[in-house]
Amino acid sequence: ASLRALGELWRRSPVDLPEEAARRGLYDLAAPVKGFDVFLSHTWMSPGRYKVLSLLFQAGWKQAFFVQSLFVVAGIILSLVRWLPLPFTIPPEFAEYSHLICPFFPWCLVLGFVGSFIGLVLTPYLPALCGQHPVCFLDVVSIHQADQELMERGIYGLGGFLRVSKELRVLWSAPYLSRLWCVFELAAYRMANPSGRIVVSPIFVEVGALVTILFTYFVAALFSLVFVLNWQEVGQVMTYVVALVPLLLFLHLMRRNLMSKHRLLSELRLFDLEKAYCRTDFDREFIHRAIIEWYGSKEAFTQYVRGPLREELMRCNRSAFPLPYLLMVSAVPFIASLDSLVSVSLGGMK
Template identity: 50%
Template structure:
């Protein structure tokens, strides 16, 4: 069962609204989890803060899960980029049959990477929301939370003071224990691993279409398996690695305090990192495919290992480094 405040509490009748607000503690006390669908204005809304404070007071052992909405936006940027790349790669293969000239293939590959460059720019803008989330937690101040009615503001402030002793104590709770709890839930801030099959689906579909074509043409089973291991699975893992590196760099360079020229340079460098990663994977994939089934299987296993390591390394490092930075700012050393 789900309690969604906007539909579970009457938003029109003041009397029913008051009854719903005063009864929210009963719902929160029996809820196993409080899931926050976070967007940029969340920490500035006093009623949202009230629900957060009430849940932890009524349910000290309950789970608070932050589900930022930017994660799905990041997934869409990645999926759209790979869809564009897959379509243009298919075009490049058609042109390669018409002409074996190296310059033409180089131009086609460069054009195929253009959707990725657009995706990088959108990704950097989207991940700026992630930076804002961490900054909001580090610099939270209850006094700055907005509320439409003064009576509601007074009610919420009195409730929080009664639960936590003072508004300052609640502010310290959000900046300290709550922030640590949320930052150490890596799945809240990164693209969930189960999304990656969806992201690489356009490429996998195109690769399997080639397998069907080879099968229809009477290719030996060793060629078919080599194509699946080297081209379908192996190259897919390199795409995931490239996207993870892109997301990592996009997040690290997300702050908007830099000049426009430096932002462009950062986007170009991020794009080049992703393009070079995928190009290296494609080169190794083609070389393995040409050498036979054994090399294709070996390439596939090595690629899976590399991608697994990259996913593990890049999951929490940005949040942990930012957390340490916030701790230094809040508790500067005396010397």
């Protein structure tokens, strides 16, 4: 639900909202629950649009696949019954079928792109596949942003929120570990919920996945153009060269993902509590009191972050390119091949 209205909740920090009524209205969006499936940990210093995109992909890849499949099947059926215009022709690849006329238009590719886009954007409004949408803790909604007393109660109750959260999902970005609140949430979650799951999700992974998918669609459309224009070998070779770009983007994304893991671990190894940034003195004082109460001293907390917490994050950091995103990329050339199969089928090839 936090992703509805194009992720409006994520666009601006509640501290930056000019009107108190706007901050007060955020709390009205929350609902009483017994526990949380996911506690979303993030910093407002990173752009909200990247976090919206990251969560859309994480929550909506199944819906995107489902709607995409429906649109592709519709494209196949409507093309075979000639209810969709097929203004072009492509020559069959085999010489013995060179006399056939194969009507063509990349409807599967076009509708597959539209379907995946619609499925992804409508994910917050569509029913969940294989279960229910997770119940999430989001600071801007779950803690009152206008009433000082309720805000303090929410902050003091943070340990309780963490205790009833099945998973702590870290939307990691470069400034994440420079924020005192973020590091405190990491350490407090393990203290309050020893059996809970920690997932580190660098938000740029989904940005790279989107760019790779879009460029793969572009290359597939370029191949369709080559078939329609019946370009000679030089044109085809140039197309094959361009087709390498999605692979290069994928490799760059994997490299950047690996570098982010090393940066995360390096920042934890050099963590300094006194240098961690906190926006208000109230928050800083509360966190320092909680640290001393839970860990005995600030120095003990610093050593915990540099040692046991860092070692745990080494095990749970998501360093590989997620399989669902890899399937979304590889689905594009498969869908494009369906257009060719439809074309030769309409041309009479058996």
